[in-house]
Amino acid sequence: MMIPVRCFSCGKVIGEHWEEFEERARDGEEDPAAVLDDLGVDRHCCRRMMVSHRDLVDVVSPYQ
Numbered sequence: 146m147m148i149p150v151r152c153f154s155c156g157k158v159i160g161e162h163w164e165e166f167e168e169r170a171r172d173g174e175e176d177p178a179a180v181l182d183d184l185g186v187d188r189h190c191c192r193r194m195m196v197s198h199r200d201l202v203d204v205v206s207p208y209q
């Protein structure tokens with residue numbers, strides 16, 4: 146599925162950072178922790194949203 150717009154725990158908007166995070170952190174180009182620091186995602190609850198997310202929307206959408 147797509148990344149939730151807001152952090153489940155604190156409600157901070159994190160969806161706006163997903164595309165840049167994925168692009169920069171994919172393939173190990175940059176350290177994911179450094180990218181999150183750079184994007185201003187500093188709380189642990191928000192960081193776990195980004196780190197643990199997996200985009201499955203393209204996999205699931207044909208079955209809806």
Ligand SMILES: [Zn+2]
Pocket residue numbers: 152153154155156157188189190191192
């Ligand atoms: Zn949060």
